[in-house]
Amino acid sequence: MVRPRERERERENLISCFRNQKWLPFFIISATFIFISLFPTISASYRITPNYTASYLHFVEDHGAFLYSQNRTFKAAIFNPGNQQTTFYLCVIHVQSHTITWSANRDAPISISGKILLSSHGLTVSDQNGNTKWSTPQLHSSVLAMMLSDFGNLMLLDQNDASLWESFHFPTDTIVMAQSLPVGTSLTSSLTESDDHLSTGNYSLSVTTSDSILQWGGSTYSKLSMDPNAHRNSNYLVEYLVLNTNGLSLFARNGSIIVLQVKLFPSDFRIAKVYSNGHFIISSFSGRDWNQDFVWPREICEIPYICGRIRLCSIVGTSNGPACSCPSGFKHEHQTNSCIPNEGSISLPLACNSSYNQSSQNFQNISYLGLGTGKYYYDIKFSDPVKYGINLSTCQDLCSKDCSCLGLFHRDSSGFCFLIHNHLGSFMSNVAGGSDLLGYIKILDAIYTADGASNHSRSPRQVSTLVALVIFPFAALLVAAGFALLWWRKRKKFLAGLEKSDHLSSPSFGEAEAFSIPGLPVRYDYETLREATGDFSTQIGSGGFGVVFKGTLRDKTVVAVKKITNLGLQGKREFCTEIAVIGNIHHANLVKLRGFCAQGTQRLLVYEYMNHGSLEKTLFGNGPVLEWQERFDIALGTARALAYLHNGCENKIIHCDVKPENILLHDHFQPKISDFGLSKLLNPEQSSHFTTMRGTRGYLAPEWLTSSAISEKTDVYSYGMVLLELVSGRKNCSPQPVQQSHSLDDDNSIGNSSSLSSNSGLVYFPMLALEMHELGRYLELADPRLEGRVTREEVEKLVCIALCCVHEEPALRPSMMTIVGMLEGRIELGHPRFESLNFLRFYGRRFSELSVIGNADQQDDFTTDQPHTSLLSASGTVHGTLSYISSQQVSGPR
Template identity: 30%
Template sequence: MQQASMVLLFLLLLAISMANAQQRNFNLSRGSTLSPMGNSSLFSQSSTFAFGFFSFGDGFAIGIWYEGTPQKTVVWTANRNDPPVSRNATIGMTNDGRLILQEVGGQEKPIANTTEPAIFVSILDSGNLVLYNSNSTIIWQSFDYPTDTLLPGLLLRAGDQLFSSISETNHSMGSFRIKMQIDGNIVMYPVGSLDAPDFAYWESDTNFVGKNATLTLDGNGRLYMLNSSGAEVKNINNGAVPSGGKIYRATIDADGIFRVYSHNLIENGSQSIVWSAPEDRCTPKGICGINGYCDLISQQPVCACPPGFVFINQDQRNLGCNRNFIVESCAFKNDRIEYTIQELQNTIWLESTYAILSSMTIEECNLACLEDCNCEVAQFQGQECKKQKLPLTFGRRTQQEAGNPTTLVKVGMDSGRNGTMDPKEARKKVLRMDILVSGVACLSFALIVLAFATFLIFRYRRWAYKKILYKANDQGLIDDVSLRAFTYNELNVATNGFVEKLGRGSFGTVFKGTLSEQRIIAVKRLEKVVAEGELEFRNEMRSIGRTHHRNLVRLLGYCHDGSNRLLVYEYMSNGTLCDYLFKSQLNPNWEERINIVLHIARGIVYLHEECETQIIHCDINPNNILMDEYGHAKIADFGLAKLLMPDHSRTLTGIRGTRGYVAPEWHKNLPITAKVDVYSFGIVLLVIICCRRSIDVNVPESEVVLIDWVYDCFTANDVCKLVPKEEVADKQSLERMVKIGLWCIEEEPVVRPSMKKVLQMLEGNVDVPIPPCTRSSL
């Protein structure tokens, strides 16, 4: 009887064990899926690691984590710079052997790019996600594409890098990287910097091991190097004491420190730091952002701002600092200077000197910086005065020692010195404030009166306008109230027989004319339009006539006289953007070119999202962007392509656009959406900031195609080559513009941002992530 009971108990335990095992997925085969709300994970055989969805922001991300620890520490992330996906997304193996992320709306994104079909996916007990073919051979593995973590068995080969995450909860690419260099050195740099000594903040000093060395971690927490023949040549962390039940990882953390961690599976996965480098947590360059500096207090890094600066975001001090005063003039005003110098001791920065003065005292250095409009900061050391411009980068407080540099910061007088102010100056300030308050009160009263008068005038004009509409409706003329209908003879006279040609576009030729009231106009004689009959043409004109924006060329009227179809536009005195950039003598500077980019973006956003009916331009290029007398850009020829109706996914006009600016989907017979304008805008943006044509045969062969050259310069971290013979005050501004342009010209339309998102990035309202830079071959 007792024997039978033991057998029953064994069978019961076996059944429970099998039931638990069946609830866990160890392989993902063709046709199988994982979802955030259901079977969300794939597990290794020991259940140490899991692959699938984990919480990120207001959605989910995809990656690999320790399942056996309460923290569920993430060690690898797929498509790490992508935004969170929704709860309706799935991970699946397709029937043709691809591992993909399927999002709402049927959009697919590869998780693993393989050269041959896979049969199934597994995650090994090493934490390596692998895809197998029909011969059970590994054809792809996550160990070949590490993110921020080195696991035992993963080899960081020469040229490979690990990139830190933004934070412990946001695994997008952060600010620091560690590289296994070809020369055998392991070096840490800020992301986006050159592989140069000025930017390195830690190195292993192992170039003696020779080229093509490899960094790896073993199961006992030893971080060591192998030479090109596979022999161990250097122990980086001087070994670790192995202990049963521990697993190890090496991670470059969000603060730029490379650490080896142990997780004790026996003690519920408790985590501890085995080794870290560098030891000084203020060493990572750029940890406190632009104009900020790091001060080590009780062995903890604390970000601070120089005198006259405040944090950009008080809750995220690593973003850096901005001035707390408005820069107006550095000249003398009312016999007193507008600025003063404040000193910051024992702080070093990345040197960006534009002038060095020798044999000076600190007082003379102060005065030299005050009298120089370009000087914003000076470094004084010994008897040398080094003048610099903002931004300050890689700031760090050093130990107080004789001979340390003194940073002289030019600040506004209104910033005060420790909050004190001269009493006379205070009384003057109170008097100025009283005058200001009185002025504002008077101005407010005047504006109220003006607003009331404007309201009465508006009411009267609206009443008069309704009377006109009523009469026009009786006469069948209501459709043409907003636009003037011209006869062909009127425009023939206005243009003096169409003799002065302004240019030629996709839809016809443009001529200069003058109306009887001496108003200069531009008359476009159409050669190809979608609408065939008079009614269709008039409807199209009404749609365009209702479209008004400061960055769109205004349509004043039209002519439909027999076979003659003409449009009458406001005249733009500075011609096309192409002429403005390449043929005129104006040579717009960097700020003017950025403003032109913003004008164009705002015009396209209006067409896509703000006008009555969405308009896809289909031919954004420098010849369809006109410049007024003030250098403001306006978009022409909008609405002449077929309007996109809500029930249409593709225009019916065939391939439009100008060579060098056409989106890839035109050539692939894909649905045409507003993203074609985003692509063309991206090319125009790069043309404007680089001040050269999209295709130029008069340059070296590697620079002929602009987008290829921009891509090469961006990946080589040498974007300054793109700007012609001028100094951009803020290199970050140039890099930001290049990144936005590269996002816009992504081959896949779904990857490109909307124009509204592009405008937000241009205006600095949202961050610009690193673009994937997948180029079209068209």
């Protein structure tokens, strides 16, 4: 029963909406009425029985969806990608991400009037005239029902609910978790990544008995076993490929043996897709965005058609993709994105089945244009040459007699002769491997061509567009009306909920009951969280903004409850609004905010519980040693999370307190940054706290202690300090002895500040990292507990990135997006600027001096309420107290 005062409040809210947006209700009501009167709608089902017919027009309100999985994770729909109104497909779609995972009639789209029909014989897709465009094959039994599984598998079932046909057995370009790809089956890309067409393209992934391969036009250009992230575990014959929670695996012996595996961070939902550009990418969905977990092949110039026909692909000097150019003697034809001969009197040969058909007796019109040295073709690595031990002239004769041969490669030293058949792709440029490997393209003299036509062939493909002059504008109007109605209702419900919370917090009505808003964090009442935490009895952390307790909700979910004690006088409305923003931020490497409490003066945040605790306890504790790969994965995951906060959110978020205590570890040591939203919860009365000191000393960027502006580059500095600790396995500022070098003499020492000459043997690790970088002695920086289980190159990579992050000038520090690229190997490593790192030497000297005196703790007695002397003057000169490098914390662990 609705209380009178609540009914009156709802009435006032509605009147307010009408007053402020007079046109909106009238528009929504009118459009909805017209829509219902013209197109009677049908509700989507979980299970469909034969003699069922549907078209897009029956399900306009639900964008063509006529069937849902029981958990509503997937839907089957008559779908028009890109919201165009000419081409419609029968698709399976992941609801939350709006991603197509399977399509039936990808090469035979229907119009808006096309239909699907489920009969006892199977499923059919037909056009508006009833002509069949796609159908299931002949079945061995009658169909009793069609359903969509919770994994996205569209299934036809018989009277015993046994499967007669499954979409999983006929994949297109994508597989989902729990879907297997048996030996002999393939994924095939779309022709383009345009929003409105799903037609079959030229790239494919196939599963063989020993590997998984990528192909273009039937020719292999990469094998999964060649990727450094793929690990071979056995030599059994592969039976099928599976994408699961932990990565991609090739199985043998009925799934009992893993032959080849790509291990990835666990994810609740991920897909693997062959893209139209030739990449095979595994992506995980974090609730809002897709994250690329695995990209294959890594070297972009290995993709056969990445630059176009006969174009040269090079990655030298580029960071935003390949550099494409034409070989000498060729020019770029923009219409076909290919290279053609400069001279108009010569042309490229056509296919064997064309009017041009060579014979062994008549090839005097054939000649060859050379590509020069340093060129390579993808197919050479995976196909055998036709001959060894022959000269160039004989190799060219073999190509001239073969109408399918379009080019060749010849190596003079071995007589290697390799022919390129059927189609030409891109060539790799600037490839090492000897100057005697030369490539040639077959060309024809135009006066000898059989048809005497010009050498400029034109594309036969023409795209026809059906313009629905009446239906399209009207349908677009109805869709807009539907979206407007949903937005209006959700906004009204959210604001009404906030008003209700403020009203119910008054003594006359008692405390508010918990309520939830779809898509936003759950709102808990205080008693629920007090009960979950056992009256806040199990403390697992504390910091400057409150105390963290372990709790168990009524549904047995284990959570971490942060009881905020230092958030000022921020009101419920402002607090809830910020929670709504933070709750919509989702990433695999960010701790998920499950809910909150804003009741009376209580402010609590409910997070998912991380079972491995913090990086600080794992890295510096007495437990098992983190292996190098685990450290690298933690570094990469943390970088991805910060890059998302800086660039992937609607509003940029600066964490301001990146440190090992705030990097939590979940299953398989997956890193998740915590407290990324607390800076958004700070109100104006705390601005002085934010601008003068925010974070933890030892990780604070120099600009915190000057009048410099605070930006996302402050997080980059803190990340660099964490990276150095991951390398060494010790705190940067802890007074621990460092192992002395056995071979360092005075001639190799770097300046008077070198910690290596310190009598105390105590060292400020960032300075030591700088000195060892200058000497190229990286292995001495690695955690000695690894006992040689790491290479020099692996340590060098992280040290170089870390030093670039801790440059004194923020502008010299790379962005987190660039750091992710360097860690993944897509971007060349940066070079630390020594002139911007000299301040580390001062910190190192002061650290050593105070360590010898033995009163570092007394020197570091500092709080945010006390004034402090800047370490950096306006000119950049280092001076003052050592409080900056102290391990004493300002905000405390989270």
